[in-house]
Amino acid sequence: MGKHYLKVGQYTPATDESEVVIDREFYRQGYIFKDEEAYETSFDKICYIPELSDTAYTHQIFLDMMDGQEALARDLFDHVDWQHPETLLAEDYADGEYDDCPVCGRMFACYAKAECPNCHAV
Numbered sequence: 001m002g003k004h005y006l007k008v009g010q011y012t013p014a015t016d017e018s019e020v021v022i023d024r025e026f027y028r029q030g031y032i033f034k035d036e037e038a039y040e041t042s043f044d045k046i047c048y049i050p051e052l053s054d055t056a057y058t059h060q061i062f063l064d065m066m067d068g069q070e071a072l073a074r075d076l077f078d079h080v081d082w083q084h085p086e087t088l089l090a091e092d093y094a095d096g097e098y099d100d101c102p103v104c105g106r107m108f109a110c111y112a113k114a115e116c117p118n119c120h121a122v
């Protein structure tokens with residue numbers, strides 16, 4: 001049995017004959033395209049499109065947004081459900097879920113952690 005990937009809506013890339021087609025479906029809070037298989041199997045495939053714009057996100061874009069840290073990129077991809085990932089990330093920062101270590105400058109997920117997991121600065 002193959003893995004069951006989350007797939008919301010359909011994204012059809014442009015061809016010589018046709019333009020990009022984005023079919024959104026409802027997911028949690030809004031109408032989006034989200035493709036877990038595209039995220040897991042490629043850095044360049046479109047894996048997420050928010051409700052309010054046609055901005056297309058790839059795994060690489062999530063990774064770039066999250067300091068190049070795969071676990072954080074995956075976390076953001078998993079949680080985004082209608083908004084732009086940048087917006088969700090800004091909210092998470094505001095809520096104290098993420099922070100940048102004042103010592104090494106790396107981003108990290110705070111949760112209950114008191115120290116930076118990268119350099120262990122408190």
Ligand SMILES: [Zn+2]
Nearest residue numbers: 101104116119
């Ligand atoms: Zn640090």
